Every structure is written in C-alpha cells, then in structure tokens.
Amino acid sequence: MHVMSGGSGPAVTDLLIDGKLLPGGAGTFGTVNPATEERIGLAADADNADMDRAIGAARAAFDHGDWARDVALRVHCLRQLRTALIAEIEELRSVTVAEVGAPVTFTYGSHLEGPVNDLAFPADTAESYSWKTDLGVASPMGIATQRWLVREPYGVVGAITPFNFPHQINLAKLGPALAAGDTVVLKPAPETPWCAAHIGRIIAEHTDFPPGVVNIVTAGDPGLGAQLCRDARVDVVSFTGSTATGAAVTAAAAGNISKVLLELGGKSAFVVLDDADLGRACGAAAVAVSRHAGQGCAFTTRLLVPRHRYDEAVDATAAAMGGIAVGDPTDPATVCGPLISARQRDRVQGYLDLALVEGGSFACGGGRPGTLDRGYFIAPTVIRGLDNTARTAREEIFGPVLVVLAHDGDDDAVAIANDSRYGLSAAVWSSDPQRAASAAARLRTGTVSVNGGVWYSADTPFGGYKQSGNGREMGVAGFAEYLETKVIATAVGTA
Numbered sequence: 449m450h451v452m453s454g455g456s457g458p459a460v461t462d463l464l465i466d467g468k469l470l471p472g473g474a475g476t477f478g479t480v481n482p483a484t485e486e487r488i489g490l491a492a493d494a495d496n497a498d499m500d501r502a503i504g505a506a507r508a509a510f511d512h513g514d515w516a517r518d519v520a521l522r523v524h525c526l527r528q529l530r531t532a533l534i535a536e537i538e539e540l541r542s543v544t545v546a547e548v549g550a551p552v553t554f555t556y557g558s559h560l561e562g563p564v565n566d567l568a569f570p571a572d573t574a575e576s577y578s579w580k581t582d583l584g585v586a587s588p589m590g591i592a593t594q595r596w597l598v599r600e601p602y603g604v605v606g607a608i609t610p611f612n613f614p615h616q617i618n619l620a621k622l623g624p625a626l627a628a629g630d631t632v633v634l635k636p637a638p639e640t641p642w643c644a645a646h647i648g649r650i651i652a653e654h655t656d657f658p659p660g661v662v663n664i665v666t667a668g669d670p671g672l673g674a675q676l677c678r679d680a681r682v683d684v685v686s687f688t689g690s691t692a693t694g695a696a697v698t699a700a701a702a703g704n705i706s707k708v709l710l711e712l713g714g715k716s717a718f719v720v721l722d723d724a725d726l727g728r729a730c731g732a733a734a735v736a737v738s739r740h741a742g743q744g745c746a747f748t749t750r751l752l753v754p755r756h757r758y759d760e761a762v763d764a765t766a767a768a769m770g771g772i773a774v775g776d777p778t779d780p781a782t783v784c785g786p787l788i789s790a791r792q793r794d795r796v797q798g799y800l801d802l803a804l805v806e807g808g809s810f811a812c813g814g815g816r817p818g819t820l821d822r823g824y825f826i827a828p829t830v831i832r833g834l835d836n837t838a839r840t841a842r843e844e845i846f847g848p849v850l851v852v853l854a855h856d857g858d859d860d861a862v863a864i865a866n867d868s869r870y871g872l873s874a875a876v877w878s879s880d881p882q883r884a885a886s887a888a889a890r891l892r893t894g895t896v897s898v899n900g901g902v903w904y905s906a907d908t909p910f911g912g913y914k915q916s917g918n919g920r921e922m923g924v925a926g927f928a929e930y931l932e933t934k935v936i937a938t939a940v941g942t943a
Contacts, residue, residue: 459489461641463498463666464648466505467659473498477668479642482549482786483777483823491641494667499633499675502663506604506631507681509660516601516629519579523571525657526627530567532654533647537561540615540646547642548614549786549824550740551777558904559740563616566906566922570627573927585940592940599931601629602707603683606676608635608697610689611788612743612846614643617711620921621686622647622662628930630684633663635673639788641666677701684709684930688745690844691870691915709919709929711745711911713844714872717865718748719887721858721878726757727764729877732900733850734768736875738784738828742848743792745916746873746895750841752861755854762832762852766811769828769850774817784848786824793824796847800829803840803851808833813848836864844870858883862890871913873897894920 460476462469472492481488494502510516533540541555550559583595607621614636625632636644648664651657665672677685677700684707687697691713701708718733720726733751742749753761777785787793800814813829828848834841841851855861865874875897878884888896894912895903904910909923920926 461489461491461645461666462649463492463494463502463645464652464662464664465498465502466663467652467657469649469652470498472667474667474669477638477641479547479640480789481546482788485790485822485824488546489642491645491666493669494665494672496672496675499635499665499667499672502633502665503604503606503676503679503681505660506633506663509658510601510603510631513658513660515631515658515661519574519629521656522627522629523575525655525661526567526571526574526623528655529647529651529657530564530571532650533564533567535654536646536650537564540564540643543642543646544615545777547640548611549777549788551779551782551785553780553782554740558616559613560615563619567619567623569906569922570623570927573624573924574627577927583935594938594940596936596938598934598936599928600934602930602932603630604681605630605632605684605686605930606635606679606682607632608673608676608685608687608689609637609644611637611639612740612745614640617688618644618647620926621688624922624927625684625686625930626662628927630930631661631663633665633676633682635665635667635676638666638668638670673697674700677706678703680704682706686919687711694917709921710917711919711921712872712915712917713870714745714747714912714916715750715842715844715868715870716746716748716873716875716893717750717752717868717891718875719752719855719861719865719877719891720754720761721861721876721880721883721887722754722757723879723883724877725879726753726761730761730764731768732877733875734765734772734828734830735783737850738769738772738848741784741787741826742828743788743846745844745846746910748873748875749845749850750836750865751850751852752855752864753852755856758852758854762811762830765850765852766830769812769830772828774825774827775820784828787826787847788824790824792846793826796826796845796849799840799843799845799847799849800826800831803831803834803838806834806838806840808838808840808851811852836867842868858887862887866890866892869915872916873903873912
C-alpha cells in the first residue's frame with residue numbers, strides 16, 4: 449500500500465476488510481486539498497460487494513470469535529492502536545491538513561492529538577467497568593430469586609462519519625464500540641477517506657485486532673452508507689452528519705429495528721446577558737464560529753445580544769472577526785482555513801446571498817477573501833439586521849457565519865435560543881453566576897458553555913436534543929450506548 453509521506457506526490461490507500469488491506473472493487477477516487485483545489489492522491493473506491501464482505505466479516509468476528517467475550521484482548525488492542533497512532537502522528541498531521549484543510553494548530557488538539565490520546569478512556573473504561581451487577585435476592589411471585597444485571601455488546605456496529613472532524617468522530621465511534629465488545633464497519637465521508645484509511649492500515653500492520661473486528665470501507669458513492677444501514681446483519685447504526693441525512697439513516701435502519709445513534713445538525717445560540725463584558729463575549733463568539741471555517745455542528749452560530757447594545761455588539765464582533773487569520777492551513781497562525789469542497793463553499797455563499805434578500809447586511813465578510821484567488825474559502829462573516837424568523841438565522845450553514853440577533857432580557861434570550869428545531873449546544877455569558885446558571889438550566893441543548901467553560905472532554909458525553917440527534921458519544925454514557933442489558937434470574941434453593 450502506498451501512503452502520503454511528508455506531503456509528497458500522489459498516493460493511494462486501501463480498504464480494510466477481514467484483516468486484509470485490499471483495493472476497491474470500483475477502483476479508486478480522488479481526494480482534493482481544499483486549500484489549493486489540487487488532487488493530492490487516490491483512495492480505494494469500494495463497491496456493494498466490498499461492503500457486503502465487510503459486514504459479513506464483522507458479523508463472523510462477533511458471532512464466532514473471542515472479541516465479544518475477551519475484555520483483556522479489547523483493552524490490549526485499543527492501547528496498541530493508540531500507541532501506533534502516536535508513533536505516526538506527524539504522518540497523520542500531514543494527511544489531516546492536506547485532506548481536511550484543518551488549520552495545523554488545531555491538529556495538536558481536537559483535530560488529531562486529542563482524539564488519539566482520548567483512546568485511553570474507552571480502554572480504561574472497559575478494564576474497570578462493572579459488566580455484572582448483583583441485584584440481590586428478592587421474591588417476586590413468591591419465588592426466592594437471585595438477580596444479576598449483565599451488560600453485553602450489541603453485535604455489529606455500522607459507523608458512518610462526516611468530513612469535518614474525521615479523526616475525532618472516527619475514533620469517538622471506534623473506541624467505545626470496540627471497547628464494549630462490538631465489531632465495526634466504518635464508512636467515512638467521501639471527502640476525507642485518507643484519514644480513515646490510515647487508521648485501517650495502522651490496525652492491519654501494528655495491532656493484534658482479530659480479522660473482521662474492524663473494517664474500514666472508503667467509497668466515492670454515498671449510497672454505500674445506505675447499504676450499511678439496511679443490512680439485517682448490522683445491529684447498531686451510529687451516524688454523524690446532517691439532520692436530513694439522519695432522518696434517511698433512521699428510515700433505512702427501521703426495517704431491521706436496528707438501534708440508531710444520531711449526532712446531527714445545530715444552530716447553537718451564544719447568549720450574552722446585559723451584565724456581561726460585551727467586548728470579551730463578542731470576541732469569543734467571533735473566534736468560536738471562525739475556527740476550521742465554521743465546520744462544526746456544535747459551533748455557536750447565533751449571537752444573541754441585548755437590544756439596547758445591538759450596534760455596539762455588531763461592531764465589536766466585526767472588529768474581532770477582522771483580526772482572525774484566514775488562509776493557508778499549514779500556517780500556524782491560521783484560524784479559519786478552507787471549506788471542504790467547492791460544493792460546500794457554494795452552499796455557504798448561497799446562504800450569504802439569501803441573507804441580503806431577507807433584509808440583512810454584512811458587518812464584515814460576505815464572500816471569498818479578496819486576498820485568496822484559489823481554495824474553497826469564505827471570509828468570516830457577521831450578518832446584522834435579521835431576526836430569528838429568517839432562514840439564515842434558523843438553518844445550519846456550516847461555514848464561518850455568525851448572525852447577530854437582539855433580545856429583550858434573560859427570558860426573551862432563552863426563548864429565542866430555544867426557538868429552533870435544533871438543540872445541540874449553547875453558550876451563556878454573564879457576570880452573575882446565578883443568572884448564568886438560570887439561563888443555562890433553561891436551554892434545551894445537550895451541552896452549554898458558561899463564560900467560556902469547555903464541555904468537550906473524553907469523559908464528557910456529547911449529543912443533542914430535538915433534531916440534533918439522539919444518544920450520546922464519549923464519556924461512560926457514550927460507552928454504554930454500545931451495550932445491551934440482560935437480567936439473569938436464578939431461583940434460590942431449587943437446584
């Protein structure tokens with residue numbers, strides 16, 4: 449297998465199926481550097497037969513192998529994987545910057561090194577987990593009975609992941625599912641196949657994972673994800689992506705009554721109360737939405753500010769946006785890199801055009817930065833003059849775009865924040881801890897940051913309310929999503 453080394457030349461990656469690195473049945477497809485618009489290499493392009501073999505391998509490994517029953521083996525293999533990924537971290541960093549357009553500075557955190565190091569959490573959790581709990585003796589229906597609660601792996605997990613944070617999301621699904629004793633078929637986004645394929649190569653070459661336990665199937669055809677969802681041999685489907693696609697995933701899996709875990713879209717609110725340090729809060733909001741070109745489902749994209757300070761807030765936010773470095777993701781100073789593709793750039797630009805039609809205006813940004821003539825870039829943009837009924841304020845844009853909305857006090861701010869079909873994340877800023885806590889408690893979202901607090905951590909569950917999804921990733925709650933619950937009741941004194 450050929451891989452990229454130090455950014456040199458075209459490369460091709462393989463599928464991982466049943467422990468073997470294989471070419472794709474449909475040939476190869478290209479992967480593009482979104483900062484330069486140049487093709488940087490090829491990935492194996494799987495066909496339906498490849499996906500069928502991957503699912504069959506995962507099924508056989510679960511049903512007939514030791515993986516589901518051997519906790520020590522699972523812990524050993526996950527720790528091996530973490531060590532091997534760390535050993536190749538610079539190769540992975542190069543791939544991530546080139547293929548994802550991730551600013552290199554962020555690869556030292558949530559884009560790469562954070563998720564790799566966080567593999568320790570599911571391994572440690574599996575090692576210390578109470579797989580069997582004594583519920584004691586009771587006499588239901590007059591029969592003395594010893595009861596045990598047992599947690600067991602579900603079976604085969606189909607994991608479908610997006611392009612925006614591929615290492616974080618791939619490993620946030622692989623880690624807990626494998627630690628729980630499930631086997632996995634991972635189908636990554638067509639835009640970022642290399643990130644997943646490199647994990648597959650490392651598993652094949654540097655770990656003791658039994659054949660079929662991990663299968664990684666890259667493909668240019670998104671339809672292979674539907675095949676994975678529909679297959680009766682798959683027990684759990686774990687999907688991260690748009691809400692619309694999440695609904696299609698749910699429908700595809702419904703025929704088999706498969707468990708479906710969904711981490712979907714967001715239109716998260718950044719709520720600034722009237723006693724907050726406005727300049728500091730607006731600066732934080734500007735940076736939060738500009739990181740990685742705004743390509744984060746939990747990024748706060750609606751800034752809610754007191755109405756009587758609206759103009760001041762817009763000016764402060766625009767000034768902060770103007771200081772954000774946009775451009776080459778290999779430059780350590782860059783905060784806002786490119787969008788992933790021409791299609792995504794055009795989609796974001798379509799929303800910017802819509803904002804003007806809806807009566808908004810740009811306090812800064814509004815299109816391609818004038819200094820960049822190639823790459824899928826959109827300048828960090830502040831939109832003013834809209835209310836929460838505007839489509840631009842209600843729909844997920846997935847770009848470095850912040851809509852500034854006015855509120856008339858704490859209750860109104862909470863009401864506007866909650867007036868959304870989404871409920872993934874939120875932020876509250878206030879100088880009064882009680883006011884901040886009251887607002888945070890009333891927000892219908894899966895996570896809330898107060899005055900810059902960071903909720904993201906390996907031991908913290910992540911997920912959303914409403915149409916932002918169901919189930920949780922990470923933390924013990926995310927680990928438990930991949931476990932079935934069994935009760936064993938044995939009559940006492942009848943043997």
